[in-house]
Amino acid sequence: MAMEGLNIAMKEAVEKGIFKGISIPNVGPPLSHLFYADDAIFLGEWSKHNIDNLGRILRCFYVSSGLQVNFKKSKVVGIGVINREVERWAAPLGCEPTSLPFSYLGVLVGANMNLIKNWKPIVDKFKSKLSIWKTKNLSFGGRITLAKVVLGNLPNYYLSIFAAPTVHDVIRKSPTGDTWESDFCKEKYYVAMMRTRIDRSPHLICDGEFPWFKWVPMKVLCFAWRSRLGRILTLLALSRRNVKVDSQWCSACISRLETSDHLLVDCPFADHVWRNLEKWCGIGMINANSVRGIIDEGVRLKMGSNRKKKALFSILYGALWAIWHAMNDRIFNGDIADPIKVVDLIKSMTFLWVKHRYGKCSINWGDWIGSPLNCL
Numbered sequence: 001m002a003m004e005g006l007n008i009a010m011k012e013a014v015e016k017g018i019f020k021g022i023s024i025p026n027v028g029p030p031l032s033h034l035f036y037a038d039d040a041i042f043l044g045e046w047s048k049h050n051i052d053n054l055g056r057i058l059r060c061f062y063v064s065s066g067l068q069v070n071f072k073k074s075k076v077v078g079i080g081v082i083n084r085e086v087e088r089w090a091a092p093l094g095c096e097p098t099s100l101p102f103s104y105l106g107v108l109v110g111a112n113m114n115l116i117k118n119w120k121p122i123v124d125k126f127k128s129k130l131s132i133w134k135t136k137n138l139s140f141g142g143r144i145t146l147a148k149v150v151l152g153n154l155p156n157y158y159l160s161i162f163a164a165p166t167v168h169d170v171i172r173k174s175p176t177g178d179t180w181e182s183d184f185c186k187e188k189y190y191v192a193m194m195r196t197r198i199d200r201s202p203h204l205i206c207d208g209e210f211p212w213f214k215w216v217p218m219k220v221l222c223f224a225w226r227s228r229l230g231r232i233l234t235l236l237a238l239s240r241r242n243v244k245v246d247s248q249w250c251s252a253c254i255s256r257l258e259t260s261d262h263l264l265v266d267c268p269f270a271d272h273v274w275r276n277l278e279k280w281c282g283i284g285m286i287n288a289n290s291v292r293g294i295i296d297e298g299v300r301l302k303m304g305s306n307r308k309k310k311a312l313f314s315i316l317y318g319a320l321w322a323i324w325h326a327m328n329d330r331i332f333n334g335d336i337a338d339p340i341k342v343v344d345l346i347k348s349m350t351f352l353w354v355k356h357r358y359g360k361c362s363i364n365w366g367d368w369i370g371s372p373l374n375c376l
């Protein structure tokens with residue numbers, strides 16, 4: 001509200017010739033000030049008249065709004081003006097003289113952004129967001145939010161202002177200029193190629209392929225990914241984290257330790273669900289006794305088309321999700337679910353995912369119930 005008052009005062013000062021802004025080339029609008037929250041930047045012709053009047057406008061703003069500008073934290077920059085003159089004219093205002101480049105809203109103004117060294121503050125910003133001590137204090141959902149909202153939007157912000165220079169060490173344009181090359185791949189560089197390479201690399205986290213696609217909600221995908229790594233909060237995992245639990249045995253069958261593989265695949269309750277899904281899908285692939293085994297089998301299975309494969313994985317991930325919730329309901333609410341009802345829930349849940357998330361899909365409920373992999 002107060003900044004709106006200052007905005008009106010500046011506009012009126014420009015109209016009445018009290019403050020002279022700058023003209024943007026190619027018949028652009030005159031520019032005198034830019035505000036963002038409590039950050040302000042004033043742009044005008046380099047003249048004593050302009051600087052004196054700006055000081056008066058800011059004093060009037062203080063008297064009328066009670067908001068005083070902290071001149072000690074403000075800077076005066078003269079473009080094409082010798083430093084001594086900037087110092088002389090900044091002194092009466094009580095501001096610090098400075099020169100280009102300077103930082104405004106995290107962006108270096110006046111720097112040559114074609115130079116890689118000028119991108120260092122931006123690279124440092126990414127590194128600071130990824131610092132280990134911060135991520136350790138975030139939940140899994142918080143880390144996803146950090147990756148999607150913060151790390152995803154930072155490049156949008158910076159790259160909408162400056163064109164990034166080509167980073168020759170990592171990715172470069174091909175000689176023809178229509179594709180990318182990288183030292184990571186011998187042929188043309190594609191993001192999808194990089195992704196496959198990471199998925200298939202022998203790494204602690206990425207050992208084997210895990211299909212990620214948009215038909216399934218992100219929370220379900222993340223759950224399936226974590227359960228494949230054995231990193232869901234089962235009783236055994238909790239006791240290893242020094243959380244006091246009454247027992248580490250599976251509450252459903254009380255015959256095995258509650259691991260993610262047992263809870264989601266091996267337990268008689270889960271096995272019952274998987275057998276029914278096997279019949280429904282018309283395939284005999286769910287013979288594995290671990291989450292990893294089931295996903296690996298799914299990856300190996302020849303389906304004939306990509307969308308059938310996605311439908312299969314929607315069902316596999318949906319099953320993991322539904323079994324986990326049924327087991328939690330048993331533990332926390334005492335609700336002992338019927339495996340057939342869980343299968344019905346998986347059928348309806350996956351139908352809605354596929355129906356609404358697969359753009360070209362015109363399947364109906366009857367076809368899906370009949371044969372989910374052949375109706376697409």
Ligand SMILES: [Zn+2]
Nearest residue numbers: 250252253267
């Ligand atoms: Zn069990």
